Amino acid sequence: MSFFGQLAQQTINGLALGSIYALIALGYTMVYGIVKLINFAHGDILMIGAFVGYFVLMSMGMSWYALLIAFAVSMVVCAIMGIVIERFAYRPLRDAPRINALITAIAVSLILENGARVIPFMGPNPREYPVLKNATFSLGSIEISNIQIIVIVVSVALMIVLNYIVNSTKIGKAMRAVSFDMKASALMGINVNFVISFTFALGSVLAASAGILFSSAYPQVEPYMGIMPGLKAFIAAVFGGIGSIPGAMFGGVILGIAETLTKGFISSQLSDAVVFGILIIVLSVKPTGLMGKNVREKV
Amino acid sequence: MEAVLDADNISIVFGGLRAVSDFNFSIREGELVGLIGPNGAGKTTVFNMLSGVYSPTSGEINFMGRDGRETRLNGLAPYQITKLGIARTFQNIRLYKQLSVLDNVRIAHHQNVKYNSLDAILRTKRFYTEETKIEAEARELLAIFGIDDKRAELASNLPYGQQRKLEIVRALATNPSLLLLDEPAAGMNPQETNALMDLIAFIRKKFNLTILLIEHDMSLVMGICERIVVLDYGKIISEGVPDVVRKDPLVIKAYLGQEAIESA
């Protein structure tokens, strides 16, 4: 394949991977924007979502209809998990020092990962994920698979819905208000606790669908599968500017493309190091990210 | 006498809002000046610019230290400005709440400590003599403000008025020549306030200080300040000796509203 052919091919692959990162990054960025917490457990919600999808697909057999049910069930389960985690682990620490909340988030993450390892019907061993029959379409020298198309279409659709919710609904307005100033929003009669629960639910719904998409593209599930995509999506959120929704989308796509290009042209083992290098560079040059705002502490 | 601090046309913009605009101000050695104005006038923002917490968007700040050298403060970090000899207190008390009163003061001595990490690790003679000296100095300052007997308490356990005093002690411990006090009497009753104002006059003499003091209650500063600057909506609206400022219609309007003048 020619250099440019391969470049285009890897860019397509990166676009698919990047849209999954973008979905995850949105959860990080929304939660961070509102409660200023890096929700380390977010990647593990993705894992739970993938597992729920796995069980639905295994019991119903693979079909378009089953896939739809899998998405729906997994979104509901993850939304509930997100709400429960926030309510019982994070809310009691909302006014505690930041470091305590971060350690709690780590603890929740470990409980989910290792919990999945010891639960008999999940277990530590990777399992093959049920996927649609593979079909590839050729556009000249570039190939695109049906799964990649599904990944991109579903991601874009979800992001459009999210954009609508955040920008054009009452709850979206409340979310923006709370992220701007929590105390003032409470005084204006906004139910802050509800808004925060809703944000966690929304982030978890996106993570759930990202989980199914990720497992379809790299067809397996296992308890630690959420760690690396979670970490990279967080880097994407920082790259785009943490707290910024368009930033997370953009950052996710850029990061996905950077990763597949590294894999295609340099070395597959170094791709993690490259992504990590991007984080270091962003933090040194423009720590607020591409679209982030400069926030200063009131003195 | 020469100006110790000179702020030349400084302004700061927060996302389109001009919080302070064209602030021109200078203070001479040994002066005690009050910076007053209604809530939200930009007084604390001025302090934040003078102490390096914020950097002004435009304009220039110059400071002359005890050694007579003049330094441009724009862009310097707070710790560098403190090193030059400007110390401050915070309106919304920022003590190290979980540390003892004595430690709060000893931390402020840090920049004048003359031993290094190695002295500390090896516990050299220099370490012990310096530590003894720091503790003696810290306790002397605490005694001036009558809180030496509380030195082993956690700062958060002090009553409110004493926390404000501890803020001043902590600022003094950095060995400043210019002291910026942000509403030192906030939350105190009139007797406490008067006692504090006497104390401020006392330390000014004892440590040969220049003091800039923020208050939003005008009557408090009238007694001790030699000169008063009034800020409203980020601009200086009046400046001069207390008696002149008190009668300035612009000041009355800023504090009491337009109707007060019309009905008077």
Add this chain to the structure above:
Amino acid sequence: MTTKLRNFIILAGLSVIALVAVSLLIYVGVIDEYTAQILTLAGVNVIVALSLNLITGFTGQLALGHAGFMAIGAYAAAICVMHFHLPLFASLILGAFVTAIFGFFIGFPTLKLSGDYLAIVTLGFGEIIRVIMVNLKDLTGGAAGLKGIPSFTKDLTLQPTLSFTWVIAAMILVIVVMHNLLHSSVGRAIISIREDEIAANSMGINVFYYKMLSFTLSAFIAGLGGGLYATFFGYLNPTMFNFLKSCDFVIIVVLGGMGSITGTVISGFVLTYLQEFLRIMQDYRLVIYPFILLLIMLFRPQGLMGSHEFRLTSVFGPRAKRTAGGKEGV
């Protein structure tokens, strides 16, 4: 002056007596080899946990990649001994220095920002280090690991005793250095950053400098712990130093109390022993530990000791003043 001297004699005396006595007990076989190994491993864990406590408990910056620092120290020391045939002592120190250099370059771009970024960067770094270790096959042996790292002595009967003596002596040294540094003006500057960064800055403390100092020293100590670990175990492979290992140290520090040296020592020994004890329920431990962590954060965030220290000297005489920067030291 007299209390200073008295305290010094009590503490130094007790440390030496304890070290020599326990070493002798191991030598004559009263303490069996298995227990000796657990105690030695606990010593290594305490060293690395103390280094984490320095940056997280005392400076207030959460770091999540200390297993990565430990790995660098371990591999660097092992490579110095095996490839360059340097003496053991020099290799341990060199390993620690190499780790400190890594710490410096990671800290530089991240410590200027809020603490959250340090957490995620150190986490990512810990993972990357493992990937690099796997890929540098010539030096590290890749995924198969490094075998046959020379121990503290070639004499097999002396090995358990000498491992214990070396590791615990190093642990005592680390405790003394950290205690003396933290109970000084430097330590007070570091602690003030944890308490209120803006106030610290306004009190003349160069916040970035002291964060860097603390983080680099923390990396140095973790690297030293790693080197001791390599020598004690005799075998290294990259998966030993995964994220879960880093979390073990976070748990030790949080349980003992962030900002308490004695708390870390106590919880380090207790948890290491418990770990061996719970070996039968290996995977469940991985759920129980984070659950304990969660409960501590919710109900006793200050841990066992809070930021207080257990003072041996106070057992022998009038109680010492309890201040964060008390000058009554070792």
